[in-house]
Amino acid sequence: MKKNLLKITLGVAMIAVLGTACKKENEGIPDQKLALNEAKAVIPVNGTEAGAVTNTSASPTSWTAINYNLLNNVASSVGAQVKFESNFNGNITKLTGYSLGYYDSPAVTNVSGITLTDISAVTLGLTTLGSNSATTVGWYDYNRVTRVITPVAKRYAVVANNASVAAATAVYVVQLDAVTATGTTGPFTTNVQFHTKRLK
DSSP states (O other), X not given: OHHXXXXXXXXXXXXXXXXXXXXXXXXXXXXXXXXXXXXXXXXXXXXXXXXEEEEEESBTTBOOOEEEETTTTEEOSTTOOEEEESGGGOEEEEOTXXXXXXXXXXXXXXXXXXXXXXXXXXXXXXXXXXXXXXSSOOSEEEETTTTEEEEOTTEEEEEESSSSTTTOSOEEEEEEEEEEEEOSSSOEEEEEEEEEEEOO
């Protein structure tokens, strides 16, 4: 009886020791699922990715700005180069440290076909690209009666981390695909869809 009790005691002690050892081996190893969830999809040079921002507002004339990181292709205040704001969040506005311009292509209808040579002479002197008019260059046409927003064909936003494309070390070209607004009496929602190509 004493021998059996001794064996049981030794067995329990060994299990406890092994459990502690395994726990120590696993300490410091990050949760792989957590690491994957936190990983960002960085757009490679000459890569093109689809992006989108969505928002809700009680008023069709008041929209909270959404900062966007073009490199990581994610709505985030961390590392953001631009923000989508104002008219159903359809305006693209440069943030501090970045410059904004636009490029009208004579033939290219998809941002994936834009090259660094195409935009080499673009002037980066804008703050915002929004509603297009006879006096203001924008990247969409806005019908104030129907509230329909239509992207200007073959017009691309150019975002760089310097005052010129040549001097910049990071250059992005953004094509507005659609701004879809819903709601008649509120709340109002918006879905801004675009494609970004990284050139540097």
